[in-house]
Amino acid sequence: MNKKPNIKDVAKKAGLSLSTVSLVINNKSRVSKETRDKVKKIISELNYHPQRSGRFLASKLSGNIGFILTEDHFSKSEPFYTRIFLGTEFEARKSNYYVLLTTVNFNVKDTKEIPRFLLESNIDGVIIAGKIGSSWIDYLRERNIPLLLVDFDKPDKGVSTVLIDNFEGAKLAVSHLAKGGHKKIGFIGGDIEHPSISDRYSGYRYTMNNLNLSISDSYICITEPETQSVNGYNAAKKIFQNKSNIPSALFIANDAMAVGCMRYLKENGKKIPADVAIVGFDNVEMGFLSEPRLTTINVHREEIGSIAVKRMVEMIKEKTELRTKTITNVELVVRESCGIKINNPVKD
Amino acid sequence: MNKKPNIKDVAKKAGLSLSTVSLVINNKSRVSKETRDKVKKIISELNYHPQRSGRFLASKLSGNIGFILTEDHFSKSEPFYTRIFLGTEFEARKSNYYVLLTTVNFNVKDTKEIPRFLLESNIDGVIIAGKIGSSWIDYLRERNIPLLLVDFDKPDKGVSTVLIDNFEGAKLAVSHLAKGGHKKIGFIGGDIEHPSISDRYSGYRYTMNNLNLSISDSYICITEPETQSVNGYNAAKKIFQNKSNIPSALFIANDAMAVGCMRYLKENGKKIPADVAIVGFDNVEMGFLSEPRLTTINVHREEIGSIAVKRMVEMIKEKTELRTKTITNVELVVRESCGIKINNPVKD
């Protein structure tokens, strides 16, 4: 039962001081090539690995990144943010970090329950996914903790963000429907205050105008408070109960709602896509399994997580206050819910 | 910009020594009630929270639990283990731990790439989910690192485990089909060497015998190496190509394969459940969205993760070598892929 070697063992065996060995480990300059090589050789001979506990205390760096999700996103096992989280995990491993996941109750407007990893200084930076109260931003700012938002922005706060090209996605969706000959194109979106949803809505309006298609209020439902499947069901009900003026196509701001909407339509004798063509947004698995399979806008969720971690690591390493805003691209995924055949996917 | 208070600040303000304050923080005995209360009061006045870095170094406890998953389970975004992981996260938070997730390449038989959290002693215990080479067990044993397996067992190694009642699940599934009048009940399972799958197979055989139903080899396919949807498709092909002797019902060892199997059957003009009745296993979301919706065996995935963390915390705290084996129950979920109506779900 021989103990794990520590930096002292390395130093002793190399006939050098602790400090020099430390300099080698951390790739600092001011060490001669020979010394460096010798130390490295001994490190690998001893199979030495610096203990996190020591480094953590001395350098104040934990090697962890915090990932904050609002409770509703987590507990509903919403696959969207979960995938982003898995993307962060993957990238973190590459960058020698670990991700500590935690959830906060979004409704608590002010920062009541501070995640333990913040209280204990157990993270070097924080990534927050989704809509969040701005007191969080203030809290982290005050404490000089690197912060990055994902799929959310507070433009006035000047925070670094990783966003989705929602506007472009809406353009792709609406153009696709228009290409199929549709003129009466409606919009369904829940939680319209979420920047991502409202951007999709803006993109919808913009593209409709651009294509000289008129927008009727009775084609639109943006009053649902959430984005679950049942909200899509309810939204469809609102639009299609009005028998006199109904759309022939719908752009729905997320797939879960699109699936709920399709359920309503099928229950009420509408054929998809013959009677109503549908395009969703997000490209979550459920849209692939629905009948008909859902045409949608793909969002690179894992990549978003990965980019977020890369940016975060930069922020931690460079201690820069430089603000970055990364917008990830989206693409149209054509399946059967539109009845429109195309040769090349619309990429614009 | 006032710094975070540390234990010294607390001690000074209380007029006590560091050690006494530490004893209070850690709820150790031998502190008088008055002192304890006074210290607690001051701690909350100062809003003091012990820094993880210091504790980590002094106590050698990181407050983290490692969660190891084989790469294939992770990257295929297999929802099964992901859910177990989310369950561990949830429970860990309650117990004041964090979970560090990592993947290892299963094919590397011997412990080639040791997860960084082990090298750096960054975890207090390890949970391993799914099939794993036994060199991992040896590695952790040698180093006295608490270990717990989930959905996997190496009976000869005497490791603590959290398992699924696979045998019982198989009984429920087969009994249900038999209750619907089926006599020719087949079995499909991939990765038959995985204990969970082979237990489901044993349960199938046991129940068939118990019900005096004969088992024909041509109803069975256990040769697929993996458990993906496509493996189910292929297995169905093997069974139903032989036109002369085909089963009227199938128990399929996991939902993903069941969905693949259903795809094959539908493509080949078989009606489900009229021509072939199907019961899956796992109750993953995809079975809920399939047409017809899949009758299956529910596995409490989040709870499994939660139990695993509870056990692990016990192992860490009590430093016990006591081996525990927890078997979680399963239940039949009746949907439409069997065409069998029941009043009360079969609970046996």
Added chain:
DNA sequence: TTATAATGTCGAAACGTTTCGATTAAATTT
């Protein structure tokens, strides 16, 4: 040649806690 700068190495302090053994004071037993 001397002064100055650059390079390589080192000693010691610092990081924030836990914990062991010692010390003192109070309670109990003899």
Added chain:
DNA sequence: AAATTTAATCGAAACGTTTCGACATTATAA
């Protein structure tokens, strides 16, 4: 009253690393 036990607190060492300033040596410039 003395001896022993128990309770409460404390001082100091320990955990494993990083980093700052000092120092010695060598290279460069004046």
